Amino acid sequence: MRIIRTIQALRTWRREQDRRGDVIGYIPTMGALHDGHRSLIQRARKQCATVVVSIFVNPLQFGPTEDYRRYPRDSTGDLSLCREEHADVVFLPQSAGLYPPRFQTSVTVHELSRRWEGERRPTHFQGVATIVTKLLNLVRPGRTFLGQKDYQQFLVIRQLVKDLELDTRVILCPTIRDADGLALSSRNRYLSQSQRRRALLLYQALSAGKAAIAKGARRSPMVERTMAMVINRVLSLEGTDPRSRIDYLACCDAETLEPVTRLQGKVVLVGALRIGSIRLLDNLIVQIRQDETS
Secondary structure, three states: OEEEOOHHHHHHHHHHHHHHOOOEEEEEEOOOOOHHHHHHHHHHHHHOOEEEEEEOOOHHHOOOOOOOOOOOOOHHHHHHHHHHOOOOEEEOOOHHHHOOOOOOOOOOOOOOOOOOHHHHOOOHHHHHHHHHHHHHHHHOOOEEEEEHHHHHHHHHHHHHHHHOOOOOEEEEEOOOEOOOOOEOOHHHHHOOHHHHHHHHHHHHHHHHHHHHHHOOOOEHHHHHHHHHHHHHHHHOOOOOOOOOEEEEEEEEEOOOOOEOOEOOEEEEEEEEEEEOOEEEEEEEEEEEOHHHOO
16 A cells, blocks of 8 residues: 655556556545544445545635544554555645645635535535635546535535536545444544444434335425434433534435425435534435435
């Protein structure tokens, strides 16, 4: 496994790959790698001759009061996981290399960034879109692998690839969960044992919404109430951290992330939940057949 730390070294390596003509699979990460990232590397390893993983905690996608400084970093563990999964290259750039003095360009995907995470974290997706555009231009992968857990981020990246004519295929990979259903996330490291039990509420709520749809619910207000009840009946208990709350639970069109009233076709149930000071995301995609909507 080759570790590359500078843009110039990456460009040199990339020119060598042009001569070989291999398909490059790419996984952009912020490190603190877990089995969700492992699954992306494994998927890329099966489909591509060469696999590149980037590890960069991107300051542009954190707001001024967010956790950039304390975001979990574990370069030793990250490199060990990449070796285990036979990644060919790990790109470990420094912030000063990607954002030199007088850097002043940003990338915005307007409509898909407007709701949900974009509304609550106004600069987040601009930071994501900017760094991913830079990294895709440097790595120039044939395929880019992203996890469903950050579904809105996937849609934003897929749109910028389409709009900017970037020559990569963006592949959505399933969310990887612990046995009890909790979606794997680097921020799960923040959770205490009691907070982790509360964190399960988000997946349980989304699952309750999916079950309601399976039983015939076709109006989003009913499904959203069902999901909210799962969480609120626990958060209302005495002793719960008063900072814990639902940020949002919604039924959306799976392509646009716009809210829908009548559920049909492909929909996504999205949710964000605060457990104390920790904020967790999750989603479930539901495909409703036409004969089920009548």
